[in-house]
Each structure stands twice: as C-alpha cells, then as structure tokens.
Amino acid sequence: MNNQIIATFSIAAYDPDREEWGLAVQSKFLGVGSVVPWAKAGVGAVATQAFANPAYGPDGLKLLEEGLPAEEVIKRLTDDDLQKEDRQVGVIDSSGRAATFTGKDCYDWAGGITGKHYAAQGNILVNEETVTDMGNAFEKSEGPLADRLIRAIQAAQEAGGDSRGKQSAAILVVKDQAGYGGLSDIAVDLRVDDHPEPIKELERIYRLHQLYFGETKEEDIQLIDEDVKREMAGHLVRLGYLESKEVDDKVFYESYTTYLHTENFEGRELDQGKVDRKVLDFMKSQSEKS
Missing domain, CATH: 3.60.20.10 (Aminohydrolase, N-terminal nucleophile (Ntn) domain)
Structure with missing residues (x-):
C-alpha cells in the first residue's frame, strides 16, 4: 500500500x-x-x-x-x-x-x-x-x-x-x-x-x-464566603501559592490572582469575592507542585 x-x-x-x-x-x-x-x-x-x-x-x-x-x-x-x-x-x-x-x-x-x-x-x-x-x-x-x-x-x-x-x-x-x-x-x-x-x-x-x-456561565459563579475562602486557601497552600491558610484578604486574593495567571485562567477571572466553579474544580483536581 x-x-x-x-x-x-x-x-x-x-x-x-x-x-x-x-x-x-x-x-x-x-x-x-x-x-x-x-x-x-x-x-x-x-x-x-x-x-x-x-x-x-x-x-x-x-x-x-x-x-x-x-x-x-x-x-x-x-x-x-x-x-x-x-x-x-x-x-x-x-x-x-x-x-x-x-x-x-x-x-x-x-x-x-x-x-x-x-x-x-x-x-x-x-x-x-x-x-x-x-x-x-x-x-x-x-x-x-x-x-x-x-x-x-x-x-x-x-x-x-x-x-x-x-x-x-x-x-x-x-x-x-x-x-x-x-x-x-x-x-x-x-x-x-x-x-x-x-x-x-x-x-x-x-x-x-x-x-x-470558554466563558464563565452565570450558574458557575460562586461567591467566596468564609467557607469557600478556607477551602481555596487550602488548595493554594497545597499547590505552593500560599504558606498558610490563615492570611488576610489582601494576601489571599493576591495569591489567587497569581494562580489564575500562572494557570492561564485570565478568561475566567471574576470580580474580587467571586470564583468560577470550574476553576475551583480544577484546583481540587490538581496535584501538589513538585
């Protein structure tokens, strides 16, 4: 052939x-x-x-x-x-x-x-x-x-x-x-x-x-209350973006923004106080940084 x-x-x-x-x-x-x-x-x-x-x-x-x-x-x-x-x-x-x-x-x-x-x-x-x-x-x-x-x-x-x-x-x-x-x-x-x-x-x-x-859908917008913030901070610690979960809002959001930009999620970046659930799910699925 x-x-x-x-x-x-x-x-x-x-x-x-x-x-x-x-x-x-x-x-x-x-x-x-x-x-x-x-x-x-x-x-x-x-x-x-x-x-x-x-x-x-x-x-x-x-x-x-x-x-x-x-x-x-x-x-x-x-x-x-x-x-x-x-x-x-x-x-x-x-x-x-x-x-x-x-x-x-x-x-x-x-x-x-x-x-x-x-x-x-x-x-x-x-x-x-x-x-x-x-x-x-x-x-x-x-x-x-x-x-x-x-x-x-x-x-x-x-x-x-x-x-x-x-x-x-x-x-x-x-x-x-x-x-x-x-x-x-x-x-x-x-x-x-x-x-x-x-x-x-x-x-x-x-x-x-x-x-x-893809674009963030309305139904995927999650407000970052204290429970969600604690969960996200835990992931950011695990992934190497924070040293501790106990940080003020300024440090938390700065580290979260760094995460978004490092992972190329600029298109899913929302106003402070909100997170795209698809990003949150992705964070949960990630392994720790080597």
Whole structure:
C-alpha cells in the first residue's frame, strides 16, 4: 500500500445557528491534522484524504470563496486530476451545502454520505457503518459544533473505524472573530499526532481548551464566603501559592490572582469575592507542585 495513502474517516460540517464551519478526523496516520482539515470562516470547509492531494484544501477554499457550491467545487478539483480515482474529498460551502467524492480506486471499505449541513467520508474502513453512524451521530447531537463533531467521530470509531487501527485525530472549527482575544477566526484547532487512543485524547484536550478559553456561565459563579475562602486557601497552600491558610484578604486574593495567571485562567477571572466553579474544580483536581 502506498505510504502516502491516509486511511481515514472524517466529517465536515456547518452550524447555521452559530455560523461555524469545521471538521473532525481520525486516522491510522501520523499527524493527520496537518493534511486533512481545511476551513475558513464565512467560506466553508474541505477534507482531503485517501491518496490525499493537499492542494485540494487551499484550492477548494478559494473556489468556495468565489461562491461556487460544494458539488461544483469537487468537480473543479477532480476534473483535471489524473489521480482523482485514488482521492477522497468532502466539502461544505458557505450555505452548508454538502458534497463528497470517493474515487473508484480507493481501498475498501471506502465511501461517503451527505446530510443536512455535513459530509462524512472514509476509506480503508472496517465497514460502511463507520460512515453512516458518524452522520447519524452528528444529526442527533446538540450543542456547539466542536462537541457534535467529536461525538460523530466517536460514533464512527465505535462502529468499526479504520481497519488498520488508530493513531491520530484532529478537530478544526472556524467562526468570525472566535479565536484568541477575538483576533482570529480559529475557534478550535487541536491535534493529537500520535496516541493509542487518539479520539479520547482529542476529547480530553478539547475539554481543557473549553476550560481555559470558554466563558464563565452565570450558574458557575460562586461567591467566596468564609467557607469557600478556607477551602481555596487550602488548595493554594497545597499547590505552593500560599504558606498558610490563615492570611488576610489582601494576601489571599493576591495569591489567587497569581494562580489564575500562572494557570492561564485570565478568561475566567471574576470580580474580587467571586470564583468560577470550574476553576475551583480544577484546583481540587490538581496535584501538589513538585
């Protein structure tokens, strides 16, 4: 088998309510996230795999930006490609229209499906259910697009997955000004390049991503009364930010602020006298500093 073939399953999708485009992918291939997923906010998403042509990514996004629908984009990409029968590609356009293509020479099982706002495809799979269950899971799931994409590839793996095994996974979601500090359109861009359980590891780091970069919800705001302060001070002592739990408010809040900034929780920093419960839960889960 050609070592450039990426035995893969992926899903490209669109959320019209949140105006998000994205992809999730798993493969028996090192660093699949560097090849398969491509997306641009307000434009669409492209997954290029099998005997992958990396040019399908930027070229496909350019065609989408020109206003071509997903099916026409795939036609343009494959028409002049002499190796198109070895390729696989899925496309979502700016309106959420979906298209997928599987060349007749892709290794079995290979194929794809489209549904409302998604294209799911895969090659060298255990069975067709890998793709159909991926689509069904996406259709039935709720919440942010990233959550739905991860649930979809989890269902694909549970249905059979890549017949050669598993090695890497990735997720990419774009939305206008949804990136760090509102200065980019990359809402989520996470990769697991080499791991025995890549989807589980991808979900773990995605949950960390949401913890660090998500916004505090109203129901997660906890007032720091004396009992909560005592509990937090105990954690700050255990983690090396305080020498004693018996400190005045000034020292306590200074040490807590240092903790927040050291752990990159600036986005969950609240007014003095309040703590995000997710931060408090994270503090409880941490081991002592070595």
